[in-house]
Amino acid sequence: MRKGLFYIPLVLFLGLSLFLLSGLFSDPRERDSAIIGKPLPAFSLPDLMNPQQQWTPESLKGETFLLNVWGIWCPTCNAELGYMSQLRNEQGVRIIGLYYVLPEDPMFGEVFDLATLQKDVQSRLQSFGDPYQFNILDRNRRLSMDLGVSGAPEHFIVDADGIVRAHHIGDINPQVWRSKLAPIYQQWAAKP
Amino acid sequence: MKPLIALLLLVSFSVLADGNKELLTFESEEQRRLYAQLTAELRCPQCQNQNIADSNAVVAVDMREKTHELVQQGYSRQQVLDYMIDRYGNFVHYQPPLNRITIWLWLLPALVLLALFLFQLKRRAGQTALRYRSDQSAEPAPSAAKAELEQQLDNIIDRYRSNKP
Structure with missing residues (x-):
């Protein structure tokens, strides 16, 4: 009995070390998403390039797609355009952009101008690659808030019935795609 | 001298501008208190370990505006919290609920x-x-x-x- 007690501090120490060690390899940005398994929230938002076209959750149904929250102001988003274009061209991944507009500060003479934004987006997509079927313009970030978006880039996998199946905070790179998102995307895309 | 005056003017105006931006109106003192309480206990999902009152991240600004809007509409504290937790998960509240893990x-x-x-x-x-x-x-x-x-x-x-x- 007393010999057993002798080992308790060692066991406690090892347990604590393991716990702290696992913390070193965890991603602090990783948090539980509240939207997974739920349908897309209601919205009706214009297309970025063609504002007459309105997109709703209904009009997006029918095929699994990757929803990418992004903006040209976000360097990480620009950096992942190339790899996502590759996904579109080589694997046929259907990617839809949700354009996240930064708030303008009128005090600094900033105003929202759709024509300028369209031009900037177009030139950006030309130089970095264009992975998008189309872009939805989230002017006041209402849909982004309903999705639980905390910044850009973020990604959602939405199945053919409009149910959100995955939520990834951060960029998509080959490793993230292969290990985390591709299995989910393929699982839902393969469903008849 | 002139550049100095210009600089002083610039600084004083920018302070004015900043002060104006966040002036919020409330119908009652109670709502103002509720808003202050909520923005202090809601956690910014972007810049971790700051509440939304302290953070100036876009999402924190949006959440502040939304909180203000909901408080104006007469939402109770719990209703606003539920609204945010519905979207950002339990992460967003500094007081985690009692469940199997916690x-x-x-x-x-x-x-x-x-x-x-x-x-x-x-x-x-x-x-x-x-x-x-x-x-x-x-x-x-x-x-x-x-x-x-x-x-x-x-x-x-x-x-x-x-x-x-």
């Missing part, structure tokens, strides 16, 4: 305390029993005597072991 935060310290208490109690009982037995002039029960002899033997062995270089 219950251990409360149970574990209590259990450890209880275990230590029981351990101490047992040790005390053992010591008094030993003292009581050595005080007795009468011959202790044979089994107890045997146990005590064994204990002494253990002690001797231990002493020899620890003396070994």
Whole structure:
């Protein structure tokens, strides 16, 4: 009995070390998403390039797609355009952009101008690659808030019935795609 | 001199501008208090470990605006919290709910305390029993005597072991 007690501090120490060690390899940005398994929230938002076209959750149904929250102001988003274009061209991944507009500060003479934004987006997509079927313009970030978006880039996998199946905070790179998102995307895309 | 005046003007105007931006109006003092309380206990999902009142991340600004809007509409504290937790998960509130996982935060310290208490109690009982037995002039029960002899033997062995270089 007393010999057993002798080992308790060692066991406690090892347990604590393991716990702290696992913390070193965890991603602090990783948090539980509240939207997974739920349908897309209601919205009706214009297309970025063609504002007459309105997109709703209904009009997006029918095929699994990757929803990418992004903006040209976000360097990480620009950096992942190339790899996502590759996904579109080589694997046929259907990617839809949700354009996240930064708030303008009128005090600094900033105003929202759709024509300028369209031009900037177009030139950006030309130089970095264009992975998008189309872009939805989230002017006041209402849909982004309903999705639980905390910044850009973020990604959602939405199945053919409009149910959100995955939520990834951060960029998509080959490793993230292969290990985390591709299995989910393929699982839902393969469903008849 | 002129550039200095220009700079002073610039600085004073920018301070004015900043002050104007966040002036919010409320219908009642109660709503103002509720808004202050909510923005202090909601956590910014982007810049971790700041509440949305402290953070100037886009999402925190949006959440502040939304909180203001909901408070104006007469939402209660719990309703606003539910609205945010619906979107950003339990992460967004500094007071996590009691569930299967978080219950251990409360149970574990209590259990450890209880275990230590029981351990101490047992040790005390053992010591008094030993003292009581050595005080007795009468011959202790044979089994107890045997146990005590064994204990002494253990002690001797231990002493020899620890003396070994």
